[in-house]
Amino acid sequence: MAAHLITGAGSGIGAVLTEKLAERGDELWLLARDARRAAELRERFPGAKTLAGDLGDPGKLSWAFGHQQLPVKLDSLVHVAGMVELGPVGDLTVKAWQETLNVNLVAPAELTRLLLPSLRLGKGHVLFVNSGAGLNAHADWSAYAASKHGLKALADSLRAEERTNGVRVTSVYPGRTATAMQVKVHQQEGKEYDADRWIEPESVAKAILAALDASRDAEITDITVRPGR
Structure with a gap:
């Protein structure tokens, strides 16, 4: 059973990725912002374990994890969570700027640092859901794009550093995907939202699973997913 x-x-x-992994019977650890959100996730995904830690305040993640049991x-x-402004x-x-960089870049770096011992032990896989x-980078997207360009650099550096430890690293770059974040983007852009124009979350989840399930003789480093409509 994979963890x-x-x-x-x-x-x-x-959510789609978690559902697919749960259907396979894999062991799930889900990061939640706080204890209330953790309880909601456990109710939604029976059998899943949770950790509480606020990605918006990455400097406190180490302290928060020091009071909880981490996966061995x-x-x-x-890394799927993100925000856009x-x-x-x-x-x-x-x-x-600080909120965007904290959630999209600094927190993934800190979370990875804290869990590297567990990943090295399992010769595991770090996967970053990045973005186009x-x-x-385009007009009005500077903070978000800067955070995601930084996330690419983080992934590339981590891959080079951890290869000898057997840890694989993948970046997935989805185009516009029909999620709640995309609704917010359209609101900020002042545009009408039509989910049928964009990638289904399940399509991105399938790309993530393809990378995670690749045989040990291969490392899928980068996947770009674009709307096909």
């Missing part, structure tokens, strides 16, 4: 720790399991891509061995750590550089506040914005 996976997933962030962002409560909605969108993370992990087959994968899947659009706006021109001339308007974005320091708070918006991690490859190209």
Whole structure:
């Protein structure tokens, strides 16, 4: 039975991925913002274990985990959680920049650092759900794109560092996906939202599973998923 720790399991891509792994009978560890959210996740995914830690405050993750039981061995750590705040550089506040970078970049780095012993023991897999914005930046996307460009750099460095420990690293770059975050993006853009135009979360989850399930003689380093409609 493989053991996976997933962030962002409560909605969108993370929820679909968690459902698929649960159906396979894998061991699930789900990161929640707080104890209340953890209880909700356990109710939604019976048998799953939870950890509480706020990705918006990565400096406290080590303290929070020091009071909880961590998995001894992990087959994968899947970073799905993220946030987006659009706006021109001339308007974005320091708070918006800090919140975006904390959730999308600093917290994944810190979470990975804290769980590396478990991943090394399991010769596990770190998978970052990045974004098309991690490859190209457009007007009004500076903070989000900067965080995702940084996430690519984190993944590439981690891959080079951990190869000798048997830890594999993958970045997945989805285009616009029909999730609650995409609804928020459309609201910020002042555009009408039509879910049928965008990638289904299940399609991205399948790409993640393809990377996680690759045989040990192969490492899928980067996957780009684009809307096909």
